[in-house]
Amino acid sequence: MTEQQHKPSLPAILCLTDACDRPETELFIGLKNAGFDVDVMCNPKGRNFQRLVDEGMVAQPMALKNRFDKEGTAAIREQLAKKNYEVIHAYNPRALACGLRASKGTDIKIVAYRGVIGNISFLNPESWITFLHPRVSKIVCVADAIKDYLASLRFLWMRIPEKKLQRIYKGHDLDWYQAEPADLGEFGVPEDAFVVCCTGRNTPRKGFDVLVNAMSDLPDDVEAHLLLVGDVTENDDLKAQVAASSHPERIHFTGYRNDAPAIAAASNVFVLPSTEREGLPRAVIEAMAYGVTPVVTGVGGMPELVEDGVSGLVVPPKSARALSSSIERLYRDRPLMASMGQAAQDRIGHQFHTSQTVSETGEMYKALTGRN
Template sequence: MIEAQPSEKLPGVLFLTDKCDRPESELFIGLKEKGFPVGVMANPDGANFERLSSAGLIVGQIALRNRFDKEGTAAIRKALETGEYDVVNAFNPRALACALRASKGMPVKIVAYRGIIGNVSYLNPESWITFLHPRVDRIVCVADAIRDYLAGLHFLWLRLSPTKLVRVYKGHDLSWYQDAPADLQEFGIPEGAFTVCCTGRDVPRKGFDVLVEALARLSSDVDVHLLLVGDLDRNDTLRQQVQGLPHPERVHFTGFRKDAPALAAASDVFVLPSKEREGLPRAVIEAMAYGVAPVVTDVGGMPELVEHGVSGLVVPPNDAQALSDALVELYRDRERLEQIGGRARQRIEADFHTSQTVKQMGDIYCELVGQN
């Protein structure tokens, strides 16, 4: 990390977030421990708010309603008027839009965060008040795929400068993932059964229908149970598709669960069959941290996270047969399954550690204020 000279202090950073997750929280705390003057404005309903407050980082409570939240914008402006901050880092589009208005006329650098592909366009007016705003100095992308997507946007002569776009993976630490594996018998899964876990929100692009179709293509001697975690239990169409399987009793809907990582930890394989627009999915990272072999589609940042044939398997999106074949491959070779799970865990430890994120983000802030 760039170190400040004795005569200069490290840049002050104001973070604007909502209900921030563990990686974000540890980034803020890690930067403070490195000597950066850090302030955080966050939603008090977030699970990590108290931890940030105890660390002395909270300088304001905000729960932005939209991108034109006057009260939130005024609160951000007030925080900036203290003169303690050289950089504002906004972690969602609402915070970014409000930060750009709040900082008007102030000599602060603006850093945006982007975690998904899509929804940014030169023909979309909302993009001009967020990621395409000329005062945005850097867009930190959580995967190369997102950076490449933004770099490819253009309209006539308009396009983002490559210098604005930088990839920084969200950092994790294996010590965060110590929950005991859940008892899957709660859902009617027999002890020792080969279990595939899939976690996600009920949106079509997640590809749950493709996963169920993959189960339909399994041969009769492959006894696989599927654990569907999330609000998928409300999807009547998916439930009807499951009822058409040769063994619908092997598919288990859990509904929303707060212990989703423990459910993944108790499974043999974790699958995310997304069709499009993935960043670096936290659910996959959590499963890998527990040593569970991942099977993902070649979408967004997932091929950056999962090395095909080494730390997991990567299949084409919307290809039920390829997904089915991948499951059979791991089902029939338990030794390889165990090896891949171990490498998946090592992958998170070696290449996605929170200390790397802290260093890379610190370097970005220092570069922006000329400390390079």
């Protein structure tokens, strides 16, 4: 028999991740249902951990502390000894560094996942123990913008070969988004108000300050309310900016919330005013899945999510005037807003469906292991 004949029909995959989100969890289960032998090592504190346990897919609970976690590396090495894995798929830099170390001396294919732009450099030693490591066979990029960024990296003669880079969108399913819209009254939002929602972490690149300026630029007859969802409530500078804005009573902080998608679902428009380094933001996808019209900046993978003028509006980053004009346009043209919201929902339901992610990921595994 030839070596090819000895191989099972589909390869065995070891996925290394942390507290995997719903799209990752359903990808793993979808691959198993497609016939792949998939085991997962992940954080037992994740909200989807039990679902993977019920599916018989958790090889070992694992919560890596850092990229040099000795116990975690030993646990991965121990798991690799139990089965003839052909691929390790690592979903974060810690898992990638530890997986590379644990599989040293083997011919296992290493697949990395990259969800954001930035922080990789040929001059950064940490990049060489993760994405630039010569044993990495593929880097799955969650958006074309990330793939293009990685392809553009250069230092002297060094670059990442094009064949190592592959874009696979993170898939979703509209059935996951069935929560009842939240009652916005608890945040002081008047009943029947026109609501703009923005969800994000408290980092300057999210552009909250630009959005607050945009709200101040709205004409007085555009009575829009803004909900800022997340730990941005800890940003004293932003609070001072809100207090000094033209209508501070129309801007509401919710603090960190577990029901952020339900808050977005109760809004009219969802805005993400990021100024740099976005991948394929989950908050935008969740809002679109609920049929909420998105307004985003042309940063990272966001223009791949939102078709400008069809399934939402795309504006230049750092432009309060452009954001303000877009919000006013949707406020004054409710039929346009409704049609864009429906188109946004349809786009997530079809172009970003989890079945497509399962199919493309499975084909990549087969190509890497000579099953094509």
